[in-house]
Amino acid sequence: MYNSIQDTLIIGKKVIYLPSCHSTNDIAAEIVHAGLFAEGTIVITDNQVKGKGQRGTVWQASPGENLTFSVILSPSFITVSEQFLISQVIALAIRAYLSQYVGHVKIKWPNDVYVNNRKVCGILIENSIQGTKIAGSIVGIGLNVNQKDFENSNATSLSRETGNLFLLPEEFQKVLTFLDVYYQQMRSLWRHNDLRQEYLSHLYGYNETVTFNYQNRIVKGTVTGVTAIGKILVKLETEPEVLELGLKEIEWIIQ
Amino acid sequence: MYNSIQDTLIIGKKVIYLPSCHSTNDIAAEIVHAGLFAEGTIVITDNQVKGKGQRGTVWQASPGENLTFSVILSPSFITVSEQFLISQVIALAIRAYLSQYVGHVKIKWPNDVYVNNRKVCGILIENSIQGTKIAGSIVGIGLNVNQKDFENSNATSLSRETGNLFLLPEEFQKVLTFLDVYYQQMRSLWRHNDLRQEYLSHLYGYNETVTFNYQNRIVKGTVTGVTAIGKILVKLETEPEVLELGLKEIEWIIQ
Numbered sequence: 001m002y003n004s005i006q007d008t009l010i011i012g013k014k015v016i017y018l019p020s021c022h023s024t025n026d027i028a029a030e031i032v033h034a035g036l037f038a039e040g041t042i043v044i045t046d047n048q049v050k051g052k053g054q055r056g057t058v059w060q061a062s063p064g065e066n067l068t069f070s071v072i073l074s075p076s077f078i079t080v081s082e083q084f085l086i087s088q089v090i091a092l093a094i095r096a097y098l099s100q101y102v103g104h105v106k107i108k109w110p111n112d113v114y115v116n117n118r119k120v121c122g123i124l125i126e127n128s129i130q131g132t133k134i135a136g137s138i139v140g141i142g143l144n145v146n147q148k149d150f151e152n153s154n155a156t157s158l159s160r161e162t163g164n165l166f167l168l169p170e171e172f173q174k175v176l177t178f179l180d181v182y183y184q185q186m187r188s189l190w191r192h193n194d195l196r197q198e199y200l201s202h203l204y205g206y207n208e209t210v211t212f213n214y215q216n217r218i219v220k221g222t223v224t225g226v227t228a229i230g231k232i233l234v235k236l237e238t239e240p241e242v243l244e245l246g247l248k249e250i251e252w253i254i255q
Numbered sequence: 256m257y258n259s260i261q262d263t264l265i266i267g268k269k270v271i272y273l274p275s276c277h278s279t280n281d282i283a284a285e286i287v288h289a290g291l292f293a294e295g296t297i298v299i300t301d302n303q304v305k306g307k308g309q310r311g312t313v314w315q316a317s318p319g320e321n322l323t324f325s326v327i328l329s330p331s332f333i334t335v336s337e338q339f340l341i342s343q344v345i346a347l348a349i350r351a352y353l354s355q356y357v358g359h360v361k362i363k364w365p366n367d368v369y370v371n372n373r374k375v376c377g378i379l380i381e382n383s384i385q386g387t388k389i390a391g392s393i394v395g396i397g398l399n400v401n402q403k404d405f406e407n408s409n410a411t412s413l414s415r416e417t418g419n420l421f422l423l424p425e426e427f428q429k430v431l432t433f434l435d436v437y438y439q440q441m442r443s444l445w446r447h448n449d450l451r452q453e454y455l456s457h458l459y460g461y462n463e464t465v466t467f468n469y470q471n472r473i474v475k476g477t478v479t480g481v482t483a484i485g486k487i488l489v490k491l492e493t494e495p496e497v498l499e500l501g502l503k504e505i506e507w508i509i510q
Contacts, residue, residue, distance in 0.1 A: 004289070014289040018282065022275050027282070034259065034269040036291045 002044050005173050008180035010040035011071060012173075020047040020063075024070035025126055025140040032072060032128075032136050040180075044069035044172070051142060052124055065147040066157070067172055071179065073137040077187060080132050084230030085186055086125055087111050088199040090139055093182035094121050095202055097175050102161045106204040108252060109223070109232050114204060117254050118156035120144050145171055154254065200225065204254070212236065213251040214243075257299050260428050263435035265295035266326060267428075275302040275318075279325035280381055280395040287327060287383075287391050295435075299324035299427070306397060307379055320402040321412070322427055326434065328392040332442060335387050339485030340441055341380055342366050343454040345394055348437035349376050350457055352430050357416045361459040363507060364478070364487045369459060372509050373411035375399050400426055409509065455480065459509070466508040467491065469498075473508060 004015045021027055024043040031041065047063035061068055078085055091107045098105045098115060106114045113121035124140040144150075144157035145166050159165055185191045200206050205223040212219050214236060221236035231244045243250075260267045276282055279298040286296065302318035316323055333340055346362045353360045353370060361369045368376035379395040399405075399412035400421050414420055440446045455461050460478040467474050469491060476491035486499045498505075 014291055016285045016289045016291070018277075018285060020277050021282075022273075027271075027273065027276075030271045030273060031286070031291065034271045034296065036269055036271070036286065036293055036296060038291055041289065041291065 001046075002042075002169055002172055005176055008040070008176055010183060011180040012040060012042050012176035014038050014041040016041065016043045018043065018045045020049065021045045022048070022050040023052050023140075024048060024068060025052055025124060025138050028070040028072050028138045028140075029126070032138070037072070037074070037136075039072060039074045041072045042069050042176070043072075048142075052140065053122055053142075060151070061142055061144065062147045062149075064168075066145050067141070067143040067168060067175065069141055069172075071139040071141070073139060073183070075134050075137055075186065077189070078134055080127075080129055080134060081229055082192075083127055083134055083137075084110070084226070084228065085192060085195065086127070086134070086137055086139070087123070087230065088195055089182040089186045090123050090125065090141070090179065092195065092198055092202070093178040094123070094141065094143065094175070096182070097178040098158065100174075101158060101164075105202070107199065107202050108204045108254070109226065110230060110247065114254070115156060115158075115161050118154055119152075120156050120158065120161070141175075143175065196226070204252075211253040213253055214238075214249075218253060256301075257297075257424055257427055260431055263295070263431055265438060266435040267295060267297050267431035269293050269296040271296065271298045273298065273300045275304065276300045277303070277305040278307050278395075279303060279323060280307055280379060280393050283325040283327050283393045283395075284381070287393070292327070292329070292391075294327060294329045296327045297324050297431070298327075303397075307395065308377055308397075315406070316397055316399065317402045317404075319423075321400045322396070322398040322423060322430065324396055324427075326394040326396070328394060328438070330389050330392055330441065332444070333389055335382075335384055335389060336484055337447075338382055338389055338392075339365070339481070339483065340447060340450065341382070341389070341392055341394070342378065342485065343450055344437040344441045345378050345380065345396070345434065347450065347453055347457070348433040349378070349396065349398065349430070351437070352433040353413065355429075356413060356419075360457070362454065362457050363459045363509070364481065365485060365502065369509070370411060370413075370416050373409055374407075375411050375413065375416070396430075398430065451481070459507075468506040468508055469493075469504075 002015050002017045005012045028043045048068045087110050094113045095105045102115050108114050111123040112119050121143045126138045127134050128136045146159045147157045219236045219238050221234050224235050225233040233242050235242045257270050257272045259270045283298045303323045342365050349368045350360045357370050363369050366378040367374050376398045381393045382389050383391045401414045402412045474491045474493050476489050479490050480488040488497050490497045
């Protein structure tokens with residue numbers, strides 16, 4: 001159903017398609033672990049039984065309606081302290097892909113992509129580190145394409161936003177093409193600052209007033225930036241200084 | 256849990272371990288299909304949800320108690336007409352491994368291994384053919400090790416036969432070593448006749464009177480041999496001539 005694609009440089013030259021599996025990230029990790037390593041290899045499934053989300057949460061998707069896959073990368077050209085660049089380019093690639101079809105596509109720090117304030121894509125990046133280098137990176141992507149009904153009212157799909165149904169193999173090829181282009185940019189070290197700027201320009205809450213749950217209080221504030229190691233900078237109305245916060249320290253309230 | 260082993264020549268140099276999967280043969284096939292090919296690579300799981308048996312049957316095994324894995328081979332040195340050699344060497348390797356622990360280990364044509372007239376191992380070989388050569392061969396092995404209870408009264412395990420419990424990773428390494436040795440023998444073309452003789456000498460019903468279901472009748476007979484392409488030669492009491500039979504034409508009755 002999903003074939004390897006030949007018009008990319010790295011991403012998707014090899015595609016492993018499994019009608020069903022527990023977690024594409026776990027299978028990708030085992031393939032790397034076994035030394036059967038080809039950068040850009042994709043593991044894709046129609047039915048991910050135990051998909052993983054951020055912070056040990058579960059990623060749920062209806063079988064056969066969405067794109068659920070993992071990309072094996074080897075970004076050994078960046079250091080551990082630069083690893084947030086991976087999140088940035090992946091989110092930017094998905095955003096660029098989606099903005100072919102819909103407007104108002106935002107990246108919700110660190111790794112979600114939203115359309116019209118609803119989540120359309122989740123990204124889970126798992127890095128393995130050797131010394132100060134990123135030896136391997138497994139990028140899990142769950143992109144809602146044709147799913148119409150969601151248990152979570154905060155979720156949406158490309159189909160819900162556009163009213164169209166999509167051919168998954170075609171969209172798969174397009175997404176991979178965007179991932180390939182953005183990954184090439186990350187490989188060009190002189191593009192890193194531009195990528196960080198592009199990420200900020202599409203970041204939900206950047207220079208806007210948005211709502212957070214911070215220390216169990218609902219507070220308004222503004223995102224003022226992201227640090228190189230991936231912490232978010234937030235100026236809350238209730239705090240005098242800009243806060244530098246990690247994943248568990250702040251929660252978004254998106255209405 | 257299961258690591259690659261370094262004291263073999265081909266088998267098990269790379270091991271992909273999945274806590275759970277649908278079918279190790281299917282994952283192995285996808286890995287080959289993607290071109291991530293390394294001969295001797297193993298896909299092993301603790302819990303095969305949709306294991307495949309011969310002729311589309313289902314292979315069932317209790318999670319975590321047995322060895323359930325697939326081996327990726329590339330026996331391009333043999334022709335399609337010789338493909339039954341693969342069945343022979345795999346069955347011989349499993350038989351040799353088991354005979355370390357128990358006596359009376361028999362190969363039930365074409366691909367089962369029996370101990371004391373009960374099935375202890377099933378083998379499913381799926382070949383892909385290019386011209387007259389075997390381009391790839393995926394060998395699925397389900398070996399009952401520690402399982403104590405079986406729905407099918409005709410099944411047994413190494414543990415049931417010996418009264419001992421086994422450490423699966425250790426047995427895995429031993430089985431792979433036997434598979435490696437026998438696969439080397441198959442690569443030595445001058446050993447093929449010896450392998451065929453060895454297979455016959457361990458074949459259930461060879462030069463013995465056993466019972467078959469043939470054309471819906473229970474009949475006694477004797478196995479007189481196996482042809483090069485893997486048909487079985489049977490002399491039934493009710494038939495004047497030796498019959499050359501394929502998989503669906505005869506059924507064993509093993510009491």
